[in-house]
Amino acid sequence: MTYVASRIAAAALAVLALASLASPAMAANEPITIYTDNYAADEAMSRVARDLIEEHFDTPVELKPVSVGVSFVGTARDDRAMFLAAWLPATHADYMERVKDDVVNLGTIYTGAKLGWVVPDYVPADQLDSIEDLKKPEVAERLNHKIQGISAGAGLMKLSNKVVDDYALDDYRLITASGPAMTAALKRAIENEEWIVVTGWSPHWKWERFDLRYIEDPKGSLGGEEYVDAIANPTLVETEPEITDFIRRMSFELDQINPMLAEAERTSYDEAAQTFIEEHPDLIESWLEGD
Template sequence: MRPWLRWLTIGVVGGVAAALFVYLFLCGPGLSGRPGPGETAHRGAPAERAGEPPPVAPGTNGGTARTLRIGWTAWSDAEVVSLLAQRLLERRMGLEVERVMTDIGIQYQGVANGDLDIMLMAWLPVTHRDYWEKVRDRVVNLGVLYTGRLGWVVPAYVPEAELAAIPDLADPAVGRRVGGRVQGIDPGSGLMQASERAMEAYNLEEMDLVPASGAAMTAVLDRAIRNRDWVVVTAWRPHWVFAAYDLRFLKDPEGVLGGEERVHALARQGFHNDFPPRVTGFFSRLYLPQEELAALLLEAQDTSPEEAVEGYIREHPARIRYWLTGEVEEPGKNPQSQ
């Protein structure tokens, strides 16, 4: 090889090698201490700054830093309760929290499989009985968050003498007054499954159970009330519609739709090992009285869920402190002064 060609070849190879080294040092995985192209930091934790430990809540021991994934469905109560938990865990305990919106059946399966860390809307013992029976040995029940009730609802102006109970809908005249339909919510939800059983139990062959969404149900209800029309909708308490309108549940003599329900927090197995003990304690103590939750839901409807949650946190410092620490407010002590 001619000398000038040999030196040219060496120069080109050397230049390529130098450029490759610079690229790997600045951008490549592992060399610069930063995630490379297509990589992310460890699940649930941002890439840590040099010399800084993972963001574990102060004053706790045990548990690892990772994103806490909360499952929820687009129901008004589930939205504000999951958002309330997210705000407190992020701001007061330094955790990263992700709210994952998905169908209720997928939530149960996700918690059982470990894809979700926790769900805050397990309606028991009746509404979600079928889901619960499938996963009860693979989840951890952290306790009751609030109480509720499911059923079929009509505006209070509908004469109770003509429509007081679900069996009354079998009367063709009554069926026509309500348009021959029961307005439902999300297909596959516990309420819709129970409503399907009610349709059969009360022999409502001439009626249609119409699946839709929670938002569609409230829209149908609102339009009927504005026009003073008769209407039957599937609904649940707590819900802002009970604060906004004068409503009543239809009697359910066979108890197909269940009675008073308790809404539980269900966590995946190993939850208490992967998060600081304060987190498990928080969910175990988290409980919303019915009146406070009703007011919170109405405020969320009038403003936004975010504004309503911020207002609740400001207005209930003693309750928030108890959820977070287990400390009970001393009588006569002003929590605002602390």
């Protein structure tokens, strides 16, 4: 071997040695992806998780906003991914069924979640208190034969289509839109004291800002009380046990979430997450350190 060739070979070996030493650190510092589904509670809580992971575990986090279905599939396929908004047992049951063998359930983030159809409180309860009341001709007329919905892929919209069938609401049109478009339509109606029915859920900032109520669902088409779980890729659980154990301990009460969402609506999700962290030091410590 010539002198030049031997020097090149030695340099190559040195590079490989350095790479082998650096690779564990590089892997440890590789970003974690948290999928978000564009809905208020998930957006806010995912930012709380991101900020705490980056600050206390020295690991960068990328929030990736996608549709609900992609959140589940992405978590199952991406070795460093999780999703903090699996509504169970009903709303996201179909999505969870598809990936249940490819994700780890890290436990419940909060309980008391609810889906339903919502009206402003000024709509007289003696005229509209139940989904059954929507079949009254005078009620349908006041509502322009419309139910304001959200995005087509949302579990709530799948159940709302079932409501239309179960209650034979053939005279109504379930309008597909985004979550923000739904709240914009609600706001406009309230400003003009017009009747409106929207597909709604708790937690959400609208409960802090407006006087609203769910209308009854006597057939139970929209399901009962839900709980919201966090799911993670099995490889992430294996390679980042401290971070995923932190997520296992992360939990909220509904009366903590709604004010945070109202703050996010006034400012931003990023600011609301930081405010929440600053205002709940004992809670945050319990998540980080355990009981």
